[in-house]
Amino acid sequence: MKYFTRLRVRRVYKWRGEPLSFNRKLKTFEYGSLVISVDGLPRTTVINAGQHILIEGEDEDNPYVAKVIRLFGDESGKQKKAVVQWFVRVSEVPLSKLKLLGREPHPQEIFLYQGRSCDDEVNAESILRPVQVKHLDRAAPFPDSGDKDTLFVKLSWDSKTFRELESAAPVASPPPPTPPLPKPSLPPSPPRSPPTAAPAPARRALPTPDPAVMRRAASGEVRGGRATASAGKVGVTEAESLHLASRLSASKCSSARRRKAIARTPGVRKKLQLSSPEATTRQDILDEDRASEMMLAQRLSSSPPLTLRLTHSLTPLRKAGAATTPRAHRLTPLRKAHAAAVTAEDTAVPLEPDSRTPSARDDSTSPQQGDETEAELPTASGRTPRRRNATPRRNSSSSRGQKASTPSRQTEPNQREPGLTVLIEEDNENSPMLSAAAVTPRSSKRKSAQLVSSRIRKQLNLLENLQVLNSDGDDDEDEFVPSKKELQSSSDEEEEEEEGALESDEEEEVLSKKSRRAAAGSCTPRSKRKTTSTSARTPRKTPNKKIPPGTPRTPRHATPSIPSRSLPARRPGNVLEEARARLHVSSVPESLPCREQEFQDVYSFVESKIVDGTGGCMYISGVPGTGKTATVHEVMRCLQHAADVDEIPPFHFIEINGMKMTDPHQAYVQILQNLTGQKATADHAAALLEKRFGSAAPRKETTVLLVDELDLLWTRKQNVMYNLFDWPTRRHARLVVLTIANTMDLPERIMINRVASRLGLTRMSFQPYSFKQLQQIIMSRLNKVKAFEEDALQLVSRKVAALSGDARRCLDICRRATEICEHSPADPFSTGLVGMSHVMEALNEMFSSAYITAIRCASLQEQLFLRAVIAEFRRLGLEEATFQQVFVQHRALCRVEGLQPVSVSEGLAACQRLGACRLLLLEPSRLGVLQRVRLNVSQDDVLFALKDD
C-alpha cells in the first residue's frame, strides 16, 4: 500500500489543426503540430515538426532527446505517432566509447544519433515537452549554461564513432574539430547520471563537512548537474536501441506484468534492464512502458495536494522548454514562491524531481508518512528546499536511492514519532545521502573492471558480436567483474554510512554536497541507461553470490562434512592452469552471457509474483548443458539481493532436484525440511505442506521453489506433481514453482490432464547454444586470460554447436586442450597458446569412438570370429545368427588361414570377450552354442578395421 501515493500526470494529446496530408497506402494522416495539455492545468504545449522534444524513457530524469521530423496519426485518431531524429545524451554513450571523444563531454551535451538500430518512429504520447537544443561549432566553447535546460549539439554519434555534424544534417552549424574542452571548472556534476566513473574518495570523506563544498554547492554550479542529468537520459536510447528486436518480446510480457505492480515499476524495470542488458529497447520503453509512465505522470498532475511539489519537481525540467511552454510558466512562479523561503544554499541545489521523485520518496518512507509529507508540503515551504536538496540526488541514483533509503526507514521508526514533520525531512535527506554515498565509491572500484571489460570487448568484437557488446551487454560484464572482496567492503562502507547518515541533518547536507562534488569531479557520466538509472545496482549482482540462496542448513546430530585438508589447495600457477581453472564448469562465471533474454523472463516472472504476493508455475525445458539451472540460480541470486536491500518483499528460495532424491515422495520431505527444518515422513510432510500452503497466515513470505529434473518426480498417480502445481493456485499459498526438465513436451507426454493444466502455459525453452554463443561463453569465462588461439576456440565452439550445443562439453574440451598443450613437446614455433592441433586432439579423444581401434587391437581369433559373423550374416541374409552357425564359419576360416582349428570352448571364449567389449551383442552365456550373436558395429566398420591388417 505504500505505493498508492505515487504521483501521476495525465497528459492529453491532441492534433492541432487539420491533417496536412493523407497517405493512402499507410492510411495515415500527417499533421503539423501536436497539442499537449496536462489535466487540471489550462496551459497547453504545442509540438511542431522540426522542434526538439524530450521523449519519455525508462528514466524519467533523463528523458530521451529527439527532433520531430513529422507527426502523423491513423484514421481512427487513436494512434498518434511521430517520426523523430534521435539525439544521444552523454550518459547514453557507452563509457568505453566516450574516450573516443577525446575530451570531457559537457554535461548538457548531446549527440546527433546516426546509428541505424533505433526505430525512429515513436508514439506521440511519449512526448514529454519541447526542449531547446543549440548547435555549436566544434571549436566553440560551451556557453556557460545560462539556461540549464538548453542542450548542445556538436557532434554526431553512430554507435561507433563521433563525427562532425554534416551540414546537410538537421543540425544547423557543423562543428569544427574538437578541442578538448576543459571542463573541470564547470562544477556541475551530474548528480543524476550516477557517476559510475566517479572517483570514490568522496564517499570516504563524507562525514567531514567541507566548507568549500558547501560553497560551491551553494553557487549556481549545480545547474549544470541538473542539466546533465536530463542529458544523461537521452543517451540511454542510443545504447538500447541497438537491441531493438531482441528485446521487444521480452519487455512486452514483462512490462505487462510490471504494470500490475505499478508502484514498483521504476525499480523493477531498472533492475531488469540491469541484470539482463538486452532487456528493452528504447522502442520498447516507449511502447510498453509508456503506459505506466504516462499514468504516473498523469497522476502527478492530477492529484491536487501534490501540485505544489509538482511544481518543484517539474520546474527544472520545464525550464528547458520554458520559453515556449505556457505550462512551465505557470509552474515556475510557484516554485519561485518556494525558492524565496529557501536559503541560498538550498536554492543552489538543483531540482530535478520528476514524476519518479515522489514515488521514490514514498517508497522510502512508510505510506502514511508519505501522505503526510505531501499534505504538509504546500505549507511547509521552509522545509521544502531541504527536500529538494535531497531530491536531485535521489534522482541521480534513482532506484538506487530507493534501495539505500529503505534500510534507514526501518531503523528509524522510533525517531519519527516525536515530530513527524521534521523527521520526515530527515528521512528524505537520508535517503539521497545514502544513495549518493552508495553510488560513488562503487564507481571508482569499478575502474579496474572497466579496464577489463574494455579488453573483453575488444576480444568479443572479433566475434562480430559488436552489437551486443556496444550496448549494455558488456557493461554488465564490467560490473560483474569487481571481486567479491571489493564489493564486500563497499557494501560494508555503505552500512557505515547509513548509520552515519542518520546522525544529523546538517552533516548530511554537507555530505550530500560532497558526494555530488565528487561526482562532478569526474564528470564522465557513463553512457548507459544502466548508468543513469541503476548503475549503482549492477555490481551488486556479484556480491549476491555470497548470500546462499535461502536454504538454511539444518543442524543435525551428525554434521555432514568432508574432512578438511591440512595443506591448502595449490593455486593455479601458469596461464594454462589459470585458464583451466576458469574453464571448469564449476567455476561460477561472473555473468551468464547469451542467456540475457531467458534471465529476464524468469526474473520478471518470479519478481512479479513475489511483489504481488501471488503464486505461479513456470516450466523450463532445454537439452542438458544449456544453462537452465544456472540461469535460475542467477535470477534467484539477484532477487535475493533485491530482497536484502528491501527492494522486493523477502522470500524463501528452496531447491529440490529429482535426481537427488531416492523417491518422488521424498520431495515433500525435502521441501518441508528446507522450509521449516522439520523432519517428517513423506506422508506427514505432504500433510504439513498441504496445511501450510492451504491456509492463510499473517506475514507469510513468498516461497520460490525450484524443481530440477522434474520428470523424475513422476509417479503413477502423479500426486507429487499434482500437489506441486496445485499449491501455487491456492489463495494463500504465495508459492512460485519453477520446474526444469530436459524435454520440451514433458507436460504433454507424461502428465495427465489435471496436472498439465495446473502447470499452466508459462513455458520457456532454452535453445542449444549456437557456436557464436559458445565462443562468447568461453571468452567471457577466460576473461582476460589469453590461452587460446582464435581459430582453436572457433573450432571447438563450432564442433560442439554442431553436435549438441552443450556448454559443458565445450568447456571440457577446452580444458582438455589446455592439458594437451601443456604436455606437448615444446615447439620452437609455437606461441605457447592452445592451438588448432591441441584442440583437434582433444576433439578426437572425446568424440571418436574406439570401436575400430578395438577391433584392430583384438587377437587374431577374435578378428576371425568377427569375420565369421559377417560371413554368416551374408549367408543367412539376416543380421543375427547363433553361435553354432558362426562357429562353423569360424572353423572354416581357420582352415583357410592355415591355423589349428579352434575348439568350441576357445571360440566361445573369443565370442564372450567380444561381447564384453560390446563389439558383439550376445544372449546370456548360459545358452552356450545356442546363443544368438549380433554385431554392435556396422559391418562396414568391421571390414574396414580388418582390411588394413
Added chain:
Amino acid sequence: MSKRTAKDAHLPVGECVTQVGINQDLSSVYNFSDAQELHLLELLKRTAIHGESNSVLIVGPRGAGKTMLLKCVLRDLLEDKEAQKSLLQVHLNGLLQTDDRIALKEITRQLHLENVVGDKVFGSFAENLGFLLEALKKGDRSSSRPVLFILDEFDLFAHHKNQTLLYNLFDVSQSAQAPIAVVGITCRLDVLELLEKRVKSRFSHRQIHLLSSLTFTQYLERVRTQLSLPDGFPDSRFAQDWNDGVKTLCGDKSVEEVLQRHYNSSKDVRSLHMLLMLCLSRVSVAKPAIKPADLLEASRLCFADAKANMLHGLSILELCLIIAMKHLNDVYEGEPFNHQMVHNEFKKFLQRKSNSMYNFEQPVILKAFEHLQQLELIRPVDGSSAKTQREYQLMRLMLDHSQIMEALQKYPQCPTDVKQWAMSAFG
C-alpha cells in the same frame, strides 16, 4: 616373496622351487603408453593438489590392465606427500554395490562420515543420500580434502535406478563443491550410451582407451620376463640357472608354436598367467626347470574343450542318446526334439543291430535322458517346460557335432558299432 637375505647363497633346491613364481612387477607386465599414464596421473594430481574436480573413464577389454594402470598411477601419486595426506579414496565395484542404497552406505563408510558408527551406517536410503550430498556440498575447492571415487565395473552402475549415484557424483564434479575425481573402469566400449543424457552431459567425456597392440615378439618377451627370477633372488646360482633355462625354453620351436597359438587366441595377460602357472606347477625338486613338454601339456589343458571332456564321463547309453540326438538334428535341421523321438531313434539303431546288449527299459532311458539335462548337455526349449509330460518336453542339444565326434574318438573302449552309427549319415 623371500624372507631370506641374499647371504644364503645356496639354498636347497626345494626351497628355491617353492619360491619360483610369476614375476609380479607391475610395470614390466604392461607397457602402458606414457601419454595415457600421464593423462591420468596429471588428472588425479590436479584433484589431489589443486582441488580441481574431474571425471574420467578407463575403457578397455578384460585383461588390458585398466585396474593396473590406475594402481600404478595411484602408487606414483601417493609418493607425493601432499597428495598422500589429503587424498581420500572410495573404492566401489559394480559387482558388489549392486544398487545405490548399498553403494551409498559403502561410500559413507569409506569416507568415515559422522553417521558411521564402527562399521555400520545408520539411516534410511534417503537420509544417507541427503547426508552425503550435504557433506559434499559443504566442502569447497580449497579447504576440503579431495575424494577419489573409483567405480570398478562402471557400466553396472549405469543400470542402477535413475542412475542417481552417477548423476550426483558427476554433478558434484561439475559444481563448486568438495573436489572429487570420479574414475570409472569398464570394459564396455559403448559405456557412454548407457548414460542418461543429463548424466552424460555432466560427465567430462574423458576416456582413456586401453587397447593392447601387443606384437608377438613383445608377447614372447613378456613370457620371458614373467618367468625370470628377479635379481634379488636369494640363491643367485639357482636364479642364474633358472633364467637360462627360461631363455632356452622361449627359444624352443614347439614352445614358440604353442605361445603363438595362445597369442592368436588372446592377448589377455590373465590367460597367459594361467598357462604359465600350469607350467610352473609341474616344476619339482626332481625337475627344477620348465621343459617344453610342460608347456605343451599346459597348453593342451588350457585349450581342452570343457563339453567334450564331459562326454568322456558319460555311460554308453547316454552317449548313444547323444548320438541319436545328433542324427535327429541332422534330419530335422536343428529342430527341437523330445525324449520319445530320441528313444525311437535309439530303437531303430537297436533293431538294425539286433543286439541285446543295449536292451534297456524305458524308465532307464528316461533317467539317462534326465541326467543329460542335468549336465546341461541338452536344455529344454523355453516356455514349454511346465505343462508337458517329461517324455514329450522339447529339448535342444547344446553340443556342436565336432565336439561329439571328438569325444567319440577319445572315449575309452567305445564299441565300434556305436562309433559307426555315429559316423553314418543316417541313423
